[in-house]
Amino acid sequence: xxxxxxxxxxxxxxxxxxxxxxxxxxxxxxxxxxxxxxxxxxxxxxxxxxxxxxxxxxxxxxxxxxxxxxxxxxxxxxxxxxxxxxxxxxxxxxxxxxxxxxxxxxxxxxxxxxxxxxxxxxxxxxxxxxxxxxxxxxxxxxxxxxxxxxxxxxxxxxxxxxxxxxxxxxxxxxxxxxxxxxxxxxxxxxxxxxxxxxxxxxxxxxxxxxxxxxxxxxxxxxxxxxxxxxxxxxxxxxxxxxxxxxxxxxxxxxxxxxxxxxxxxxxxxxxxxxxxxxxxx
Numbered sequence: 186x187x188x189x190x191x192x193x194x195x196x197x198x199x200x201x202x203x204x205x206x207x208x209x210x211x212x213x214x215x216x217x218x219x220x221x222x223x224x225x226x227x228x229x230x231x232x233x234x235x236x237x238x239x240x241x242x243x244x245x246x247x248x249x250x251x252x253x254x255x256x257x258x259x260x261x262x263x264x265x266x267x268x269x270x271x272x273x274x275x276x277x278x279x280x281x282x283x284x285x286x287x288x289x290x291x292x293x294x295x296x297x298x299x300x301x302x303x304x305x306x307x308x309x310x311x312x313x314x315x316x317x318x319x320x321x322x323x324x325x326x327x328x329x330x331x332x333x334x335x336x337x338x339x340x341x342x343x344x345x346x347x348x349x350x351x352x353x354x355x356x357x358x359x360x361x362x363x364x365x366x367x368x369x370x371x372x373x374x375x376x377x378x379x380x381x382x383x384x385x386x387x388x389x390x391x392x393x394x395x396x397x398x399x400x401x402x403x404x405x406x407x408x409x410x411x412x413x414x415x416x417x418x419x420x421x422x423x424x425x426x427x428x429x430x431x432x433x434x435x436x437x438x439x440x441x442x443x444x445x446x447x448x449x450x451x452x453x454x455x456x457x458x459x460x461x462x463x464x465x466x
Contacts, residue, residue: 188312188313189244189310189312189338189421192240192243192244192310193240193338194240195207195239195240195243196236196237196240196310196338197236197237198236199235199236200235200236200239200266200269200270200273203239207243208239208273208274211239211242211243211246211274212273212274212275214246214247215242215246215256215274215275215276216275218246218254218256219254219255219256219275219277220253220254220255222253222298223252223253223254223255223298223299224252224253224254224299224300224301224320225252225253225254225255225299225300225301225302225303225316225320226254226255226257226293226297226298226299226301226302226303226380227245227254227255227256227257227303227305227316228256228257228258228259228290228293228294228297228302228303228304228305229241229242229245229256229257229258229259229276229293229305229306229307230259230261230286230289230290230293230304230305230306230307230373231258231259231260231261231263231267231289231306231307232260232261232262232263232267232284232289232307233263233264233265233267234263234265234267234307234308235263235265235266235267235269235270236265237307237308237423238267238270238271238307239270239274240310241305241306241307241308241309241310241311242256242270242274242276244310244311244312244313245305245311245316247313248311248313248314248315248316248317249313249314249317250316250317250320251317252316252317252320254299254316255277255297255298255299256276256277257276257277257278257279257293257296257297258271258276258277258278258279259278259279259280259281259289259290259292259293260278260279260280260281261281261284261285261286261288261289261292262281262282262283262284267307268280279292279293279296283390285390285392285393285396285466286373286394286396286397287388287389287390287391287392287396287466288390290304290373290388290396290397291387291388291390294380294383294384294387294388295384297380299380300379300380300381301320301323301324301377301378301379301380302377302378302379302380302383303316303319303320303376303377304373304374304375304376304377304397305374306373306374306422308422308423308425309335309374309420309421309422309423310338310420310421310422311420312417312418312419312420314417314418315333315417315418315420317417318333318413318415318417318418319331319333319377319413319418320377322411322413323377323378323379325409327408327409328379328408328409328410328411329378329379329382329404329405329407329408329409329410330371330376330377330378330379330400330401330404330405330408330410330411331376331377331378331410331411331412331413332367332370332371332372332375332376332377332401332410332411332412332413333375333412333413333415333418333419333420334356334359334375334412334413334414334418334419335372335374335375335419335420335421335422336348336352336419336420336421336422337351337352337421337422337423337424337427338421338422338423338424339424340424342424342428342433343424343427343433347433348424348433351433351436351437354437354441355437355440358440358444359412360412360414361451362450362451363412364451365450365451365452365453365454366450366453366454366455367401367405367410367412368398368399368401368402368405368455369398369450370412371397371398371401372397373396373397374420374422375418375420376397376401378400378401378404379404379408382404382407382408383400383404386400386403386404387400388400390466391465391466392460392464392465392466393463393464393465393466394464395464402455402456402458
């Protein structure tokens with residue numbers, strides 16, 4: 186049995202079918218954790234994630250740490266029952282009426298009170314040492330941001346065996362790329378940083394994707410950034426993004442082809458990137 190098995194009991198399960206006793210237990214944990222003077226702001230963004238959000242929150246409240254934290258939820262233009270899930274488990278949430286991850290993350294940043302900020306995606310599940318591992322690295326005075334690796338939740342189409350091979354190759358690419366261009370390796374679902382510095386910079390809201398990398402690109406001018414390889418910070422996330430390229434093999438071939446065409450990313454630094462028209466909102 187894997188560490189995340191119990192959370193799969195409610196992952197992609199209609200919220201109306203979840204055991205009310207479990208919802209109550211999660212609510213009680215949320216209530217105990219919430220601090221008015223948090224060291225860490227744990228911010229979840231969600232767009233139509235009503236069937237996945239509970240598993241995410243459940244994993245977060247099961248985290249083992251000794252930091253005062255706040256858990257903030259962002260409902261980004263959802264038309265499903267995302268709002269109901271937040272309310273049912275007692276997570277303080279805000280509605281962002283402008284669609285896009287940049288707007289959602291900026292909304293969370295605007296309301297965050299913690300010294301440190303941890304980005305959370307609602308379709309992901311977090312190991313019990315996640316918060317402690319991220320903050321332990323981030324609390325180094327010279328560090329301004331950290332990020333971790335992730336695995337995909339297996340399903341019938343993407344088996345654990347296939348995903349293991351895919352992720353092994355991908356991780357090698359990310360680790361090498363991070364030496365010169367960490368902004369291309371970071372993903373918002375595994376990203377934590379200094380809140381005050383991030384508030385000075387802000388997330389980009391004019392792009393469809395890359396708001397996380399853009400922020401890291403700006404932040405690294407002020408201090409160190411680090412890719413955390415500790416397996417205690419390795420999360421599980423939905424494999425939905427893989428399906429956009431068809432099969433897992435197609436996705437792998439596409440990414441290898443892209444990496445081959447951009448070999449300079451491994452050897453050179455960059456301070457500014459050209460905006461692609463297709464990525465602009």
